[in-house]
Each structure stands twice: as C-alpha cells, then as structure tokens.
Amino acid sequence: MIRRSLLAVSAAFVLAAAPLASLAQAPAEAFASDATQVVRIKQGALKGTVKDGVAYTLGIPYAAAPVGDLRWKPPAPGPSWAGERDASKPGASCSLQQGGTQDEDCLFINVVRPANAKPGDKLPVMVWIHGGAYIIGTSMGSFGGDTDGTNFAKTGIVAVSLNYRLGRAGWFAHPALTKEGATGNYGMMDQIAALKWVQANIGQFGGDPKNVTIYGESAGGISVLYLMLAPQAKGLFSKVVAESSFGRFEPKPLAEAEAQGVEAAKAAGVTGDDAAAAAALRKLPLSAMPYTGSFVGRAGPIADGTYITGGIAEGFAAGAEAKVPLMIGGNSNEASLVRPQAAQFDALPAPLQAVVSKVFDPEGTGDKARIMNDVTTVNMITEPDRNIARLHTKAGAPVWLYYFSHVPEAAKARQPYGARHTDEIRYVFGAPTAPIAFTPQDKALSDAMNAYWAAFAKAGDPDSAGGVAWPKFTAEQEGQVEFGDGGVTVREHFLKAWRDAAEMAANLKK
Numbered sequence: 001m002i003r004r005s006l007l008a009v010s011a012a013f014v015l016a017a018a019p020l021a022s023l024a025q026a027p028a029e030a031f032a033s034d035a036t037q038v039v040r041i042k043q044g045a046l047k048g049t050v051k052d053g054v055a056y057t058l059g060i061p062y063a064a065a066p067v068g069d070l071r072w073k074p075p076a077p078g079p080s081w082a083g084e085r086d087a088s089k090p091g092a093s094c095s096l097q098q099g100g101t102q103d104e105d106c107l108f109i110n111v112v113r114p115a116n117a118k119p120g121d122k123l124p125v126m127v128w129i130h131g132g133a134y135i136i137g138t139s140m141g142s143f144g145g146d147t148d149g150t151n152f153a154k155t156g157i158v159a160v161s162l163n164y165r166l167g168r169a170g171w172f173a174h175p176a177l178t179k180e181g182a183t184g185n186y187g188m189m190d191q192i193a194a195l196k197w198v199q200a201n202i203g204q205f206g207g208d209p210k211n212v213t214i215y216g217e218s219a220g221g222i223s224v225l226y227l228m229l230a231p232q233a234k235g236l237f238s239k240v241v242a243e244s245s246f247g248r249f250e251p252k253p254l255a256e257a258e259a260q261g262v263e264a265a266k267a268a269g270v271t272g273d274d275a276a277a278a279a280a281l282r283k284l285p286l287s288a289m290p291y292t293g294s295f296v297g298r299a300g301p302i303a304d305g306t307y308i309t310g311g312i313a314e315g316f317a318a319g320a321e322a323k324v325p326l327m328i329g330g331n332s333n334e335a336s337l338v339r340p341q342a343a344q345f346d347a348l349p350a351p352l353q354a355v356v357s358k359v360f361d362p363e364g365t366g367d368k369a370r371i372m373n374d375v376t377t378v379n380m381i382t383e384p385d386r387n388i389a390r391l392h393t394k395a396g397a398p399v400w401l402y403y404f405s406h407v408p409e410a411a412k413a414r415q416p417y418g419a420r421h422t423d424e425i426r427y428v429f430g431a432p433t434a435p436i437a438f439t440p441q442d443k444a445l446s447d448a449m450n451a452y453w454a455a456f457a458k459a460g461d462p463d464s465a466g467g468v469a470w471p472k473f474t475a476e477q478e479g480q481v482e483f484g485d486g487g488v489t490v491r492e493h494f495l496k497a498w499r500d501a502a503e504m505a506a507n508l509k510k
Contacts, residue, residue, distance in 0.1 A: 036088075037115065041201045043080045046087040048111075054153045055115040057205065058108075058140075059091035062197040063190065065105035066165060071282045072177050072186060075107060075193040093138035094166045100287040106163050109194055110139055112149045113158040117206025124458045125207040126152055127198060127237070128161040129191060131218030131244075131422070134171050134299040135291075139163050143217075145426030146433055155454045158207035160198060164190035168286050171299035173254060174261035175273035176281065184257060184302035188230070191223055195236040213239040213457040215327075217425055221245025222301065222312070225388070228322045229315040230307055239460050241327040241453065243428070244334060244421055247384030248506060250311040251301040264289040313384065313506075316391040325460040326392050327453075329402030329480070330381035332418030335373040337380075342368035359501045373417040374498065382495060383502035389473045399473040400462055401480035403494060408442055427483070428453055441485075448488050 035050040039057055048057035063075035070076055091108025117123055128147055130137040139161035140148045149159020164170060170187030177183050199209045214237045216224045221242040227233040228240055265271070268288040270280045291298045301308050315321060345353060345368035357364075360371045382403070389399045404424040407415050426432040427446040438446060448466030455465035462470045468488040471479035482489045 038084060039087075039111075039204055041204050043078055044082065045084045047084040048087040050115045053115050054150050055113050055117070056110070056148070057087045057112075058110040059087055059089055060109050060111070061091070061107060062109040062162070062194050063107040066107060066169070066186070066190075067104045069282060071104065071169065072172065072183075072278075073180075074182055074186070074189045078107075078197070090138075090140050091163065094163045094169065095132065095136045095138055096167045100290045102167060102169055102286050104165075104169050104286070106165070107190055107193075108139070109160060109162045109197060110148065111158060111160055111202070111205050111207075112153045113205050113207070114153055114156060117158065119204055119206060121206035122203075122208035122211070123156055123158050123206050125158045125160060125198065125202055125209070125212045126453075126457045127195065127212060127214045128159070129164070129214060129216035129220035129223045130161070131216065131220045132166070133295065134187060134219045134301075135167050135295070137166070137219070141433065143422040143425050144433055144436055145429045146431035147425065147429055148431075149429065151430040151450055152454055152457075155450075157454055157457055158202060158205055160202070160207075162191070162194040164188075164194070167291075167299050168264070168289055171302065172261055173257035173302055173304075174265060174277075174281065175258050176275070176278040177261075178254070178258060179273070179275075180278065182304070182306055184254065184304040185307045188223065188226065188301065188307050191227065192230070192233050192236065195227075195233060199236060210238065211458075212237045213241060215241035215243070215453070216245075217243035217422065218245075219300070222249050225249075225312045225316075225321075226301060226308060228324070228326075229309075229312070229320050232307060234322065237322075237324070239325045239456060240322075241456065242388075243328075243424060244330045244381055245328060245385075245388075246312075246380060247316075247328070247388040248311065248313045249301070251303040251308050252297075253303050254305065257302045313387055313391070316388055316395075319395050321392065321395070321397075323392075323395055323397040325398045325400075325456070326388075327400045327402065327456055327462065328385050328388055329404065330377075330385055331421060331423055332403065332405035333373055333377055333415065334381040334421045335376035335417065336415075336420035338376060340369065340372035340376050342372070344372050345369075359497055362497075370417055377418075378495070378498045378502045379505065383499040383506070386478070386499050387503065387506070389478075390475070393473055393475060398460070400456070400470055401473045401478075402470075403480060403482045403491070405482055405484040406442075406445055407485065408439060410439075424449070424483070445483060445487060449483060 037048050037050050037055050039046045046057050061078045063078050092103040092106045094106035152159040164187040173184040202209050214224045221244050224240050224242050225245050268284050360374050389401045392399050404419050427449045430446045430450045451465040452462040456462045470481050477492045479492050482491050
C-alpha cells in the first residue's frame with residue numbers, strides 16, 4: 001500500500017506541461033545583426049549573423065528532411081548546396097501544433113559562438129537537447145528562457161541546440177515498420193545523428209569535438225541519460241548535465257507501442273503489417289492519427305532492444321552507462337506538472353495518511369496539498385537524482401548533484417510549493433523571455449548557475465565558478481548544492497527522510 005501511494009503519482013507525470021502558446025520560437029528580430037559571417041562546412045557555405053560579439057549560424061540541416069519515404073527511417077545525411085545558405089534564423093520546429101499538425105522538415109541545428117572563434121581554437125562545446133514530453137518544444141526559445149546559448153558563447157563556449165522528431169513522427173512503432181529494421185525511437189536516432197554532425201563539423205566553428213557536453217531538461221534530461229546508455233552514442237560526448245531527468249523512467253515495451261500504433265493506423269484506415277501497410281502509413285498526414293486522452297505518455301522512449309533496452313536506473317545499476325562526469329538535479333516543485341490536490345491525500349486509507357504525514361509533514365501543518373506536491377516531486381525527480389548519483393559514483397565516475405528551489409519574490413503567492421518544472425532553464429541560460437524579468441537577486445543566482453554550467457563544460461568540474469565550492473557527490477557525505485532564495489548553499493544528505501521513503505517505495509516496486 002505504501003508503494004502504491006508513493007508511486008501512483010509518478011505514474012501520472014507528464015514531462016512538460018507548458019501550453020503550446022508558450023513554445024513560440026524566438027522571433028526573427030531577436031537575431032538582428034551587426035554584421036554577417038560565413039562559415040564553410042562540407043555541406044556548403046553558411047551565412048550567419050554577428051551581434052554584440054556573438055556569431056549565430058542557425059537553421060543548419062544536419063540530416064535529410066524525414067518526409068515521404070524517409071518518414072520513420074533512421075536519419076539520412078543532410079543535403080549539400082551551392083552558394084551561401086542563409087543561416088540567420090532557426091529552422092522549423094518539430095513541435096506538435098494546435099490542431100495536430102507538424103512540420104516534419106525540421107531536423108535543424110544551431111551554432112552560437114564567440115564571433116572571433118576560428119578553426120583550430122578548440123573551444124568547449126555544449127549541445128542542448130530540449131524538453132517537452134517528446135511532443136512539444138523546440139531548440140531555441142521555449143519554457144520561459146531563451147536557449148540559444150548567447151551567454152555561454154560570451155564565456156568562450158560554442159553553444160549548439162538541435163531539433164529532433166517529436167510526437168508520432170519521432171516516437172512511433174508499428175509491426176510493418178519494425179520489419180524494416182531500427183524502429184520506434186526515431187527522435188533518439190536524430191539526436192545521435194546531430195551529435196555525429198557536431199563531431200564532423202564543429203571544428204569549423206572553433207569548437208573541440210573532443211570536449212562536448214550534452215545537456216537537457218525533462219524529456220531532454222531523459223534523453224541525455226539514455227544517450228549515456230546507448231552504444232550508438234559512444235564517444236560522441238565527454239560530459240553530461242541532466243536537469244529534471246526522471247532517473248527512474250521506464251520505456252514503453254515494444255509490443256505495447258506496436259499495439260497502440262496498430263490502433264492509430266486502423267483508425268486512419270490502414271490495416272496489415274506488410275510493406276504495403278508501411279507505404280500507406282507514410283502517405284498519411286500525421287494529423288490523421290491524432291492522440292486521444294491525457295497528455296501523459298503520448299510519446300517517448302520505446303524499449304526497441306537496440307537503442308533502448310530497459311529503464312534508466314536499471315541501466316545505471318548494471319554499469320552500462322558512459323563513465324563521464326555528470327551534473328544532475330531537479331526543482332523543488334516538479335509536481336507542478338500534475339498539480340496534486342488535497343483530495344488525493346484524503347483518498348488514502350487512514351493508516352497510510354499517518355505514514356505519509358509522519359515523513360512529509362513532521363511539523364503537523366496539515367497542509368495536504370503541500371504534502372502531495374512534495375510526495376510527487378520526490379518520487380518523480382528528487383530521489384531518482386540521488387539514486388543516479390549513487391550508481392554513477394559507484395561506477396567510478398564523478399557526479400555533482402543540485403536542487404533548485406528559488407522562487408522570485410513576486411511569484412511566491414502563485415507558487416506556494418516551490419520552483420516549478422522548467423523554472424531553472426532561464427537561470428541556467430541567463431536569458432528569461434518576456435514578460436519574465438530578473439530582479440537583482442535573480443540575476444545574481446543566474447550568473448552563478450551559468451558560471452557553474454560553463455565551468456563544467458570547460459573542465460568537467462563546476463568547482464567554485466559560482467562563488468561557492470560545489471562538492472563532488474560522495475557515498476559518505478552525499479553533498480550537493482541548493483540554488484535557493486538565499487543564493488548557493490552546500491547541503492549534505494539533503495532531504496534524506498523524503499528520499500529514503502521514495503527509495504523504499506521504488507525498491508518495493510521491483
């Protein structure tokens with residue numbers, strides 16, 4: 001019963017729940033330039049822009065458009081062109097739009113760097129993988145923060161961001177497609193193709209292909225942890241940052257995903273599991289197979305047996321992950337995704353209410369909504385972060401753990417339970433999107449976080465770049481930092497009782 005109460009909320013999570021209207025890509029005028037700059041790669045010449053000492057080369061096709069016969073196929077090599085290709089604006093987003101439409105010609109990558117960077121400089125590289133429940137989101141400008149990487153570029157980093165297939169275009173299985181070979185996780189195949197593009201081309205932008213950090217949030221955080229486990233991604237990165245990454249995530253079994261694919265195809269008038277069925281599926285508009293029901297679990301990683309073989313924690317427990325430096329953490333109210341209510345506490349049997357209250361409300365406040373928000377947050381993110389940190393440390397790799405709890409003074413009344421899912425993004429990038437604005441306190445915290453992330457990308461250790469020495473996670477002290485209202489604070493064995501309760505529930509589940 002304890003297991004069910006603590007884990008039921010986790011089964012109901014979504015990976016990002018921002019309204020579609022908040023996901024608009026950065027407007028073209030955001031990249032108004034002081035000058036232009038041409039970079040030549042094997043595909044051709046790219047004409048980007050320069051503004052305030054930062055060069056922007058945007059909307060680069062790192063793979064062929066996955067349309068027509070290339071839909072639900074591993075990404076093919078990107079196109080070549082003659083002359084100078086306009087690289088002043090980001091390419092189309094892969095995000096599911098209102099009405100169920102999608103632009104499938106969306107496999108673009110962006111490079112933002114110091115304007116004076118040149119081939120041979122070997123600057124550190126950061127590759128951002130966005131979140132959005134594998135349904136929505138885009139490489140630049142979503143979830144309250146501009147994610148183009150301008151502030152990282154100003155510190156001497158080559159900042160890269162990428163799109164990958166979303167929704168049914170990127171995470172879809174059907175027996176007819178499985179017979180063709182690699183199946184299901186087309187979005188993950190895109191991420192790997194983009195990382196291979198970085199290895200082949202980033203040197204032309206002044207980057208070092210041997211010093212690449214991948215970092216992502218929510219679905220992007222899940223993605224970077226799965227890339228650590230994927231043999232196909234071996235050698236494509238040297239460091240990882242996982243933000244709100246659901247470290248106990250379990251993929252959908254292939255048989256279940258195929259069954260759902262069959263039902264969706266049947267509703268669109270396609271039956272069978274042969275080559276003719278595959279061809280018919282590729283002729284359908286994706287809007288002919290709309291999702292129904294809850295936003296939860298519509299798309300995402302599938303246990304195809306090739307790219308993904310099991311759960312994240314299972315893979316780390318087996319020591320299958322890349323033994324690279326890792327920063328990992330989450331926010332204090334990740335439950336903002338599902339907004340637990342007091343009624344959920346009332347629905348628990350009385351003995352169970354007593355157990356949960358003892359752990360999550362030791363002061364006896366009786367705030368049931370807060371209790372359920374904390375239970376949900378610790379099960380989804382806070383305990384899984386500690387579990388991954390423990391397992392990766394045991395494997396001999398360095399880990400730095402964080403907890404983001406800062407809520408701006410003006411937002412405290414509408415955010416009584418803490419920092420929401422995605423709230424840290426604008427602080428990491430130092431670039432809130434309007435109408436959000438930083439107070440001096442916000443700016444100081446953002447400067448510290450941006451400095452830690454940059455130091456980690458440069459040298460594999462956040463060290464004291466943000467002013468406070470960030471301790472490496474160890475089995476003895478389990479040290480971490482909290483990014484809170486008072487700034488940066490070092491904690492040891494932080495939220496231990498909460499995490500221990502969630503760990504017990506997770507172990508009972510096994």
